[in-house]
Amino acid sequence: MSFKHLTQAFAVSPQVTDSDIIEAKQAGFMTVIDARPDGEDAGQPRAAEIAALAEAQGLSFTHIPVTTGAITDADIAKFAAALKAAKGPVLGYCRSGTRAAMMWALAQAGQMPAAEIFDTVAAAGIDISSVKPKILALAQAQSDGEAAGTKTYDVVIVGGGSAGIATAASLLKRRGSLTIAVIEPSEAHYYQPGWTLVGAGVFTQDVTRRNTADVMPDKVTWVRQGAAGFAPELNEVILADGSSVRYRVLVAAPGLKLNWNAIPGLSEALGRNGVTSNYRFDLAPYTHNLVTNLKSGRAIFTQPPMPIKCAGAPQKAMYLSCDIMRETGALANVEVEFHNAGAVLFGVAAYVPALMEYIKKYNIHLNFESKLVAVDGAARVATFERKNADGSSETIQREFDMLHAVPPQVAPDFVAASALAGPAGFIEVDAGTLQHPRFANIYSLGDAAATTNAKTAAAARAQAPTVAINVLATLDGKSPSVTYDGYGSCPLTVERGKIVLAEFGYGGKLMPSFPAWLIDGTQPTRAAWFLKDRILPFVYWQGMLKGREWMIDPAKIEQAA
Numbered sequence: 001m002s003f004k005h006l007t008q009a010f011a012v013s014p015q016v017t018d019s020d021i022i023e024a025k026q027a028g029f030m031t032v033i034d035a036r037p038d039g040e041d042a043g044q045p046r047a048a049e050i051a052a053l054a055e056a057q058g059l060s061f062t063h064i065p066v067t068t069g070a071i072t073d074a075d076i077a078k079f080a081a082a083l084k085a086a087k088g089p090v091l092g093y094c095r096s097g098t099r100a101a102m103m104w105a106l107a108q109a110g111q112m113p114a115a116e117i118f119d120t121v122a123a124a125g126i127d128i129s130s131v132k133p134k135i136l137a138l139a140q141a142q143s144d145g146e147a148a149g150t151k152t153y154d155v156v157i158v159g160g161g162s163a164g165i166a167t168a169a170s171l172l173k174r175r176g177s178l179t180i181a182v183i184e185p186s187e188a189h190y191y192q193p194g195w196t197l198v199g200a201g202v203f204t205q206d207v208t209r210r211n212t213a214d215v216m217p218d219k220v221t222w223v224r225q226g227a228a229g230f231a232p233e234l235n236e237v238i239l240a241d242g243s244s245v246r247y248r249v250l251v252a253a254p255g256l257k258l259n260w261n262a263i264p265g266l267s268e269a270l271g272r273n274g275v276t277s278n279y280r281f282d283l284a285p286y287t288h289n290l291v292t293n294l295k296s297g298r299a300i301f302t303q304p305p306m307p308i309k310c311a312g313a314p315q316k317a318m319y320l321s322c323d324i325m326r327e328t329g330a331l332a333n334v335e336v337e338f339h340n341a342g343a344v345l346f347g348v349a350a351y352v353p354a355l356m357e358y359i360k361k362y363n364i365h366l367n368f369e370s371k372l373v374a375v376d377g378a379a380r381v382a383t384f385e386r387k388n389a390d391g392s393s394e395t396i397q398r399e400f401d402m403l404h405a406v407p408p409q410v411a412p413d414f415v416a417a418s419a420l421a422g423p424a425g426f427i428e429v430d431a432g433t434l435q436h437p438r439f440a441n442i443y444s445l446g447d448a449a450a451t452t453n454a455k456t457a458a459a460a461r462a463q464a465p466t467v468a469i470n471v472l473a474t475l476d477g478k479s480p481s482v483t484y485d486g487y488g489s490c491p492l493t494v495e496r497g498k499i500v501l502a503e504f505g506y507g508g509k510l511m512p513s514f515p516a517w518l519i520d521g522t523q524p525t526r527a528a529w530f531l532k533d534r535i536l537p538f539v540y541w542q543g544m545l546k547g548r549e550w551m552i553d554p555a556k557i558e559q560a561a
Helices: 018-026 046-055 074-084 099-109 114-123 129-148 162-174 192-199 284-293 313-328 349-361 455-476 526-546
Strands: 002-009 010-013 033-036 060-064 090-093 152-158 182-184 186-191 208-210 220-223 227-231 236-239 244-251 297-304 333-338 362-366 370-376 381-387 393-399 401-406 442-444 488-495 497-506
Touching: 002 099, 002 114, 002 182, 002 526, 010 099, 018 046, 033 046, 033 074, 046 060, 060 099, 074 099, 074 227, 074 236, 090 099, 099 114, 099 129, 099 497, 114 227, 152 455, 162 182, 162 455, 162 526, 182 244, 192 284, 192 488, 192 526, 227 244, 244 284, 244 455, 284 313, 284 401, 297 313, 313 349, 333 401, 349 362, 349 488, 349 497, 381 455, 381 526, 442 455, 455 526, 488 526, 497 526
Parallel strands: 010 090, 033 060, 033 090, 152 182, 152 244, 182 220, 244 442, 297 333, 297 401, 333 362
Antiparallel strands: 002 010, 186 208, 227 236, 236 244, 370 381, 381 393, 488 497
């Protein structure tokens, strides 16, 4: 195939095949970008097929599907980020090569003169007239920004959730002169641990939500849009509008992605036909409504493969729902099933005996290695893929009157496609210092970090001081000085008024915060419920997000003599 070179570093082509990928490798290309949606034409190779071919040749591959006339700022930002992250010449392709050229031109807007962009593409014999107005507008916006001056921040934090805000507050507590930018598109900030209690009718929705503006630390610059990519070699974060923010140190805390669409039919069924999930703010009240009105039938609760936010949350919804049905007298007439894609009830064995007592009490039918793979909301049928004892798999269908579904959870797309990501898509870090292994001025914490601790707010609260202290060390030209021990907490709400307070670190090591005479975490206690119901929300809003690090003291790293 003849590749059309726009520059020495970028060329375009029509749809590629296996022989074209080999030719691209021989021609010196290092990265392939597919700008074509799957299924556009009959017989078109899927992006995953080309990705596998590229990987076999040692080429990087990125899929940024776009449609002419519907190219968004986020698409442009992703393309720009892919170009910046490329470690050599890039080949972009689509049906004819035109869209790939358009995306390159749009990504250059503001980086090179518009006239030069148009001349470069025209010299390759490609018509991009349909996006000329967009290129001119982007160039003007970039010019306006440069006139105002481009600032490099001491610290840029991607994510204004629990981990991001806590880290900003901890940094400013230690050094108030820092310039910090927090990149966060949402106008609302949520206390997600409270949604379990909303689903049980204990909390109302409003107590779990505040305006982001009200929790953002005063001295922080709030960048009100999302991140679209990372350019670590340039110390830049690419934003959704195609612009970038520069940093001396980056803290990546963008959370994870709830992949509802990974289960066919689930997204369409949520919020009706008895399908709910406490993993969404707007659906938790529906959980309570379903449970209080369920008189008989079958209630199914699911848990996807790890990692997920708070591994105990799927069970919490189940136990509290069963307790409500016990109080209403409906439990005897409701068949309760728990379908867990994992092989055990809970990952830390010390807490399982107490949980099993409630499994027996509520007569819950346990189904391990049983993964939800499809939902038919109208028919009220859930489909599971179940692994048998002999290693074989089978597909089973279960009718339901209520389905509490928890989706698979993955790294955000822009994280998984970045140079920061590890094999599973999450951000690589040292488990103790939370520093990136290849980029010393990058740290990550919270749900996006590729650590093995429980992904909970309690973990983020413990991680934030470690990151803050180590970030300051990096800014001062020193090595990280403190380490995180993997602490996380999962208050397992087994009934209204009692909780099994699971607290543990790396390797499942028990790490109780209180003496056993006060709270024995391996047993259900009223004291732990009081903590969850009354104390922890206050600790979150007035402690964690304010830089008050109550009961947290990161361990110092012993320096070699």
